[in-house]
Amino acid sequence: MKNNLINGVYTIIDPEQGSNIFQLTEHVISGGVKIIQYRDKINKVSQKIINANKIKNICNKYNILFIVNDSADLAKEVDSDGVHIGQNDDTIKYCKKILSKEKIIGTSNNSMQEIYKSIKAKVDYLAIGKVFETNTMGKRDRNIVGLDLITETKKITNIPIVAIGGINKNNAEKVIKSGAHSICVVSGIIKTSNPKLEANNFKRFFDNEKKI
Numbered sequence: 001m002k003n004n005l006i007n008g009v010y011t012i013i014d015p016e017q018g019s020n021i022f023q024l025t026e027h028v029i030s031g032g033v034k035i036i037q038y039r040d041k042i043n044k045v046s047q048k049i050i051n052a053n054k055i056k057n058i059c060n061k062y063n064i065l066f067i068v069n070d071s072a073d074l075a076k077e078v079d080s081d082g083v084h085i086g087q088n089d090d091t092i093k094y095c096k097k098i099l100s101k102e103k104i105i106g107t108s109n110n111s112m113q114e115i116y117k118s119i120k121a122k123v124d125y126l127a128i129g130k131v132f133e134t135n136t137m138g139k140r141d142r143n144i145v146g147l148d149l150i151t152e153t154k155k156i157t158n159i160p161i162v163a164i165g166g167i168n169k170n171n172a173e174k175v176i177k178s179g180a181h182s183i184c185v186v187s188g189i190i191k192t193s194n195p196k197l198e199a200n201n202f203k204r205f206f207d208n209e210k211k212i
Contacts, residue, residue, distance in 0.1 A: 005065050005081075005104070006125045006160035008034035009202045010184040012069070013055060015040055017190055021051065025058045028189055031199025035182065037084055039069035052078040067106065072098050082106065082124065087114060092121040106162065110142050112152065119157050127184065128153060130165025131175060134187070147178040154179035172205045 011033050013021050025036060038055050040048050052068060056078055059066035067082045068075040072095040075083040082104025083095055095105050106125040107118045118126055128150055130142045142165065150161055163180035168188045175183055183205075189198045 006035070006106075006162065007181050008032070008206050009189075009199060010035035010037065010162055010164075010182045011189050011199070012037045012039050012184065012186050013190075014038075015042055015051065019190075022054055022058065024190065024195060025055050027196040028199045029058065029062045029064050031189075031196035032203030033064070033189070033199045035065040035067060037067040037069050037184075038080075045074070048074055049077055052080065056080055065104070067104065075099060075103065084108070084127065092118070092123060108164075110145060112149065115149075115153050115157075119159060123159065125160040125162055125182075126153060126157070127162040127164050128180075129163060129184075131163050132166025132171060134166035147175065150175070150178045150180055169201060172202055173208075176205055176209055 009032060011028055013025055013036055015021055029036070036055065036059050038052050040051065043051065052074060056066045066080050067084050068078065068080045069084050070089045072083050072090045076098055083099065084106045085092070085095060086108040092105060092107065104124040106127055107123050108127045109115045109118055115126060128145060130144055131146060133144055150163055153161060160181040161179060162182040162184050163175045164184035167175055167183050167185050172183055183202065185202050189195050189202065192198045
C-alpha cells in the first residue's frame with residue numbers, strides 16, 4: 001500500500017536554498033530523511049528536468065521516496081514517485097489523469113474545508129500546515145493551524161498526515177504525538193551548518209515514538 005510509505009522525516013530540496021542541491025540531498029538522506037520533495041520556482045523546465053532526474057537517481061540509490069512539487073507534467077517526465085500540489089497548482093483530477101495509479105498524490109491543506117476536499121478526491125497524503133509560525137517557502141500567507149487540525153483530521157480519515165510549518169526540535173515530538181505520520185522540516189535541517197546531523201536529530205523523534 002503506497003500510503004504506508006508516508007512516514008518519518010520529510011524535507012524539501014530547492015535551488016533557492018543556494019547550496020549544492022545534489023550534495024545536500026545525499027547529506028539529508030544519510031541523516032535519516034525518508035521523503036524528498038524537489039521544489040523549483042526559478043529554473044526553466046529543461047533545467048528542472050535535469051535537476052529532478054539527478055535527485056531521483058540519488059533517492060533511488062537509497063530507496064527513498066521522491067516527490068515533485070507543483071507539476072504533474074514534471075512528475076511524469078522524470079517518473080518520480082509522486083507529486084505534491086498546493087491549492088493553486090495542478091488539480092488532483094489532472095494529476096490522476098496523467099499519472100499512473102501507483103503514483104503518490106499529496107496536497108497542501110490549511111483548513112478543514114480543504115482537507116475534506118482532499119479526502120473526497122482520495123489523495124494519498126494530507127500535508128497540514130502551517131502548524132507553527134514560519135515564512136519558509138511561500139508559507140507567509142498561510143494561517144497557523146496548530147496541532148488541533150491534525151488531531152481533528154486524524155479522527156475522520158486514515159490518509160497519512162504530513163505536518164509542515166515551523167517544526168523544530170522543541171515541538172517535533174508533540175507534533176508526532178498529535179497524529180502526524182510524517183513531519184516536513186526544512187529550515188531546521190537545510191539551513192543549518194550540518195544538515196546530516198540535524199536530519200538525524202529529527203529522525204530520533206520517530207525512533208523514540210516506536211519504542212513507546
